[in-house]
Amino acid sequence: MKIGIVCYPTFGGSGVVATELGKGLASKGHEVHFITYNKPARLDFFLENLYYHEVSISQYPLFDFPPYESALASKLVDVVRFEELDILHVHYAIPHASAAYLAKQILKTYGINIPVVTTLHGTDITLVGKDKTFKPVVTFSINESDGVTTVSENLKSQTLEFFDITREIQVIPNFIDLNRFVNKNRLHFKKAIAPDDERILVHTSNFRKVKNTQDVVRIFHKVSQTIPSKLLMVGDGPERSNVEELSRQLGISNSVRFLGKQDAVEEILSVSDLFLMPSSSESFGLAALEAMACRVPVISSNIGGLPELNVPGVTGFLSDVDDIEDMAKNAIYILEDCERLETFKQAAYEHAKKFEISQILPQYEEYYQRTIDNS
Numbered sequence: 001m002k003i004g005i006v007c008y009p010t011f012g013g014s015g016v017v018a019t020e021l022g023k024g025l026a027s028k029g030h031e032v033h034f035i036t037y038n039k040p041a042r043l044d045f046f047l048e049n050l051y052y053h054e055v056s057i058s059q060y061p062l063f064d065f066p067p068y069e070s071a072l073a074s075k076l077v078d079v080v081r082f083e084e085l086d087i088l089h090v091h092y093a094i095p096h097a098s099a100a101y102l103a104k105q106i107l108k109t110y111g112i113n114i115p116v117v118t119t120l121h122g123t124d125i126t127l128v129g130k131d132k133t134f135k136p137v138v139t140f141s142i143n144e145s146d147g148v149t150t151v152s153e154n155l156k157s158q159t160l161e162f163f164d165i166t167r168e169i170q171v172i173p174n175f176i177d178l179n180r181f182v183n184k185n186r187l188h189f190k191k192a193i194a195p196d197d198e199r200i201l202v203h204t205s206n207f208r209k210v211k212n213t214q215d216v217v218r219i220f221h222k223v224s225q226t227i228p229s230k231l232l233m234v235g236d237g238p239e240r241s242n243v244e245e246l247s248r249q250l251g252i253s254n255s256v257r258f259l260g261k262q263d264a265v266e267e268i269l270s271v272s273d274l275f276l277m278p279s280s281s282e283s284f285g286l287a288a289l290e291a292m293a294c295r296v297p298v299i300s301s302n303i304g305g306l307p308e309l310n311v312p313g314v315t316g317f318l319s320d321v322d323d324i325e326d327m328a329k330n331a332i333y334i335l336e337d338c339e340r341l342e343t344f345k346q347a348a349y350e351h352a353k354k355f356e357i358s359q360i361l362p363q364y365e366e367y368y369q370r371t372i373d374n375s
């Protein structure tokens with residue numbers, strides 16, 4: 001198939017899933033065209049059947065807000081026509097699904113019917129989409145897509161609950177490449193972080209409010225009173241300085257390392273013993289799956305799609321959002337006993353295997369084929 005993929009080219013979950021999906025499809029022989037405003041962050045290798053088309057926007061003094069959606073729609077028309085694409089797959093509803101709808105209508109004037117699949121990832125529905133500024137456009141463009149997928153059953157339910165949806169929604173979960181996310185032997189790094197063999201707790205995110213990064217530090221504060229431990233905070237974003245400030249106030253700044261954005265997250269996960277994800281909203285929790293693939297159990301909230309990923313008592317534990325006491329108690333339970341920790345680590349890895357890219361990719365291929373056949 002010739003597939004066009006539209007996504008945010010950033011390190012965010014939806015961009016990562018879209019890019020890894022495109023790379024996987026190209027490796028299987030499909031021709032994949034990424035159409036976005038920057039080269040996707042994870043588009044880090046060359047394949048002859050993998051293409052990148054940049055959407056550029058002309059700057060005019062009149063434009064207080066450069067009209068990216070129109071520029072994207074025009075680019076989609078161009079790429080679909082001249083590369084003769086079979087299908088467009090857009091990730092994140094806003095503004096990709098509505099730009100695809102516009103492109104689809106324009107393409108009809110050229111006698112081309114391009115099927116559009118929209119994948120909803122989370123905040124496009126749970127936060128941004130519900131905003132009344134966007135809701136009519138989000139509802140319309142979901143209903144006008146030829147196919148719609150969500151990354152968890154929970155996100156599907158939320159979409160059906162909050163929007164007037166007339167389309168069937170297919171759930172296709174996030175996935176992981178176990179060749180990349182594999183526990184790597186990085187003993188020298190572990191020794192540098194935890195010279196006295198302390199336990200290493202880790203959190204990775206974009207430090208947005210929904211990630212509850214202050215709770216991460218509060219949980220760690222409690223754990224470290226019982227278990228000698230260190231905390232690695234990976235990523236960057238709006239909450240970072242508040243979290244740094246909090247760790248100073250709690251007197252634990254010597255035990256907390258802020259590593260900023262990292263490319264080789266799998267190396268950091270490989271030296272870690274426990275992953276913390278106390279989010280107040282999480283449609284799937286790709287970062288937790290990445291941790292599990294590297295044999296790191298997960299202490300998370302029970303929100304959104306997390307119960308579909310994190311199995312309590314097996315791969316980690318679930319607690320109510322903001323229940324720092326319970327999360328700390330569960331973390332200590334896992335970390336205090338070496339044998340128990342090993343059992344959780346192994347179980348986390350075994351569970352991650354169910355989300356291996358080779359299991360999930362065929363679901364997208366079948367879905368594309370069905371959408372093409374029905375449109």
Ligand code: GMT
Binds near residue numbers: 122174208286287
């Ligand atoms: O979590 C983020 O802030 C990034 C966000 C995104 O939209 O890129 O991630 C969402 O999509 C990921 C991939 O499908 C999911 O694994 C994340 O759970 C989801 N984030 C939220 O729902 C907050």
